[in-house]
Amino acid sequence: xxxxxxRPYDPDAPVDPRVETLVNELIGxxxxxxxxxxxxxxxxxxxxxxxxxxxxxxGISQKMLTQTLRAMERDGLVHRTVHPVIPPKVEYRLTELxxxxxxxxxxxxxxxxxxLREVEAARTxxxxxx
Numbered sequence: 001x002x003x004x005x006x007r008p009y010d011p012d013a014p015v016d017p018r019v020e021t022l023v024n025e026l027i028g029x030x031x032x033x034x035x036x037x038x039x040x041x042x043x044x045x046x047x048x049x050x051x052x053x054x055x056x057x058x059g060i061s062q063k064m065l066t067q068t069l070r071a072m073e074r075d076g077l078v079h080r081t082v083h084p085v086i087p088p089k090v091e092y093r094l095t096e097l098x099x100x101x102x103x104x105x106x107x108x109x110x111x112x113x114x115x116l117r118e119v120e121a122a123r124t125x126x127x128x129x130x
Contacts, residue, residue: 026075034057038057041056042092046093047093049092050069050092053065072098077094077101078093
């Protein structure tokens with residue numbers, strides 16, 4: 001919904017089960033570290049070939065990169081272009097939808113920067129409890 005049409009949060013408002021399902025699916029998708037790392041690399045580098053993405057995302061296997069890109073394509077987060085050449089040239093780029101999801105998760109990055117010391121202190125206090 002456009003910025004001007006955002007509704008205030010109402011915990012008693014009825015929940016559209018389709019929205020609830022989508023939110024749960026997206027949380028699962030972005031909680032998967034590979035999706036966030038691929039999203040980040042495509043945001044930073046723009047259109048990338050599969051082999052370039054594999055180089056940019058340390059530790060990802062070819063199988064996991066393929067699965068991640070397919071899931072992202074299915075959700076409309078990336079656009080896949082196959083060029084009819086030999087060998088095949090396949091490129092991926094974020095869609096507008098993918099870019100907006102990346103922007104939404106920038107808030108988590110900003111929160112982490114703002115609260116890093118507090119989280120570290122809480123973890124240290126927890127870890128040193130007897």
